[in-house]
Amino acid sequence: xxxxxxxxxxxDVGINGLCTQCGTIHNLKLFPQTENDxxxxxxxxxxxxxxxxxxxxxxKSDRSKGDFYPTPSFxxxxxxxxxxxxxxxxxxxxxxxxxxxxxxSKGFDVTSRDxxxxxxxxTGIDFLFMPQPKTFDNIITNPPYNLALxxxxxxxxxxxKKVALLMKINFLEGVKRKTFLENSPLKYVYVFSKRQTLxxxxxxxxxxxFITYAWFVWEIGYxxxxxxxxx
Numbered sequence: 057x058x059x060x061x062x063x064x065x066x067x068d069v070g071i072n073g074l075c076t077q078c079g080t081i082h083n084l085k086l087f088p089q090t091e092n093d094x095x096x097x098x099x100x101x102x103x104x105x106x107x108x109x110x111x112x113x114x115x116k117s118d119r120s121k122g123d124f125y126p127t128p129s130f131x132x133x134x135x136x137x138x139x140x141x142x143x144x145x146x147x148x149x150x151x152x153x154x155x156x157x158x159x160x161s162k163g164f165d166v167t168s169r170d171x172x173x174x175x176x177x178x179t180g181i182d183f184l185f186m187p188q189p190k191t192f193d194n195i196i197t198n199p200p201y202n203l204a205l206x207x208x209x210x211x212x213x214x215x216x217k218k219v220a221l222l223m224k225i226n227f228l229e230g231v232k233r234k235t236f237l238e239n240s241p242l243k244y245v246y247v248f249s250k251r252q253t254l255x256x257x258x259x260x261x262x263x264x265x266f267i268t269y270a271w272f273v274w275e276i277g278y279x280x281x282x283x284x285x286x287x
């Protein structure tokens with residue numbers, strides 16, 4: 057344990073460099089107890105910052121092009137066990153086809169599109185530009201987080217039945233999103249009880265999972281309260 061200066065007072069900081077009061081790393085002077093603590097604290101802070109980049113919390117220059125973080129099949133399977141998707145499905149951020157391929161293998165009628173050409177689906181299509189209302193029964197995708205709200209809004213225009221978006225749990229935060237969510241047919245938020253691993257495609261290291269993800273499921277016409285469930 058060491059000491060940091062935070063909020064005009066000294067508080068304890070764990071050996072991982074996190075403030076024990078607020079759980080964040082402060083860019084303030086650290087007063088370790090031993091020389092060994094210095095090595096432990098700063099080594100872990102470097103790992104923390106590296107994990108931020110892997111998971112998509114870095115600055116813009118650190119992020120994958122188009123906010124592309126592929127969706128492993130084990131992240132998709134739980135929502136297919138919980139929800140029924142009848143009719144056509146649009147995957148508007150298909151990337152390399154991770155979600156689409158799994159859906160097709162299970163017999164779903166899937167249309168795959170993306171703004172960027174990553175070798176799969178119809179490319180060069182901007183989902184947010186001039187969307188055609190009610191053209192697909194369902195939308196299932198992992199949208200770029202920096203455009204998550206816009207994708208949710210547009211998806212509700214395009215879908216006839218359900219919208220399922222894989223997003224960080226902190227999509228629930230924010231004044232603009234609060235207004236949107238309270239006035240949208242958001243039926244379920246399925247929170248992963250174990251942190252999932254979604255990393256940049258150019259990352260070759262190991263990542264044990266850094267962010268809490270959830271499937272946000274809207275059902276067109278639903279007027280009840282949002283229900284939180286766990287996967």
